[in-house]
Structures are given as structure tokens and as C-alpha cells.
Amino acid sequence: MQQLVSSSDASYVLSVQLALDAHGIRHSEQRWGFSGAAYANRVLVGDADFERAATLIAGLQETSPCPAEASRVSPRVAAVTVVALLVLCLVVAVLASR
Numbered sequence: 001m002q003q004l005v006s007s008s009d010a011s012y013v014l015s016v017q018l019a020l021d022a023h024g025i026r027h028s029e030q031r032w033g034f035s036g037a038a039y040a041n042r043v044l045v046g047d048a049d050f051e052r053a054a055t056l057i058a059g060l061q062e063t064s065p066c067p068a069e070a071s072r073v074s075p076r077v078a079a080v081t082v083v084a085l086l087v088l089c090l091v092v093a094v095l096a097s098r
Contacts, residue, residue: 001028001044004053012062013041019057025049 004027005016013029020027026049030042045053 001046002050004043004045004050005057006040006042007062008040009062010041012060013043015060016043016057019060020045020053023052023056025053025056027053 005013007013017027017029020043025045027043027045030044032040032042
């Protein structure tokens, strides 16, 4: 099996899978990434179908992320930042009261 595409754009990956399904090309999907980060999806196809699949999806385009999504912070990072700031404020308040 060869990797046909790798993308974190879920709609693009779904479009690729639908196009492959419509033309009877067998494929599999693998998700990979780290917790709290965007996952990338890889679509794999058999060696015999790779050239045909690559030609088939050549016209598909990935969607550009909207500015709000591109700058979005993961909830875990936001929570850790808030806790760190609260601890810092507490330390400053304790030191200022001495």
C-alpha cells in the first residue's frame, strides 16, 4: 500500500475517500498525531491502483483554514495557561503582603 494523501483537512480526506469509493478503488485511512494537536489523516491505496487514484483526485483541493481555526488554541493548553497565571497571581499576592 502507498500513501495517496496526508492531510489534517477532514473534508478533503472525505472527498478523496468518496471519489475512490465511487470508482471502486479500495483504500484505508490512518489517523496519526498527538493528543491536543490536530490529527492528520492518511489515505492509503494498493500499489496497483495508485496511479489511477492519483489521477482521479488530482482535481480535488484542500480547503483553506479560516483564520479563527488557524489560530485556535487547544483547550488543554488554555487550561494550563489559566492555572499557571492564577498560581503566579497568588505568589505575587503572598510576596506583596510581606
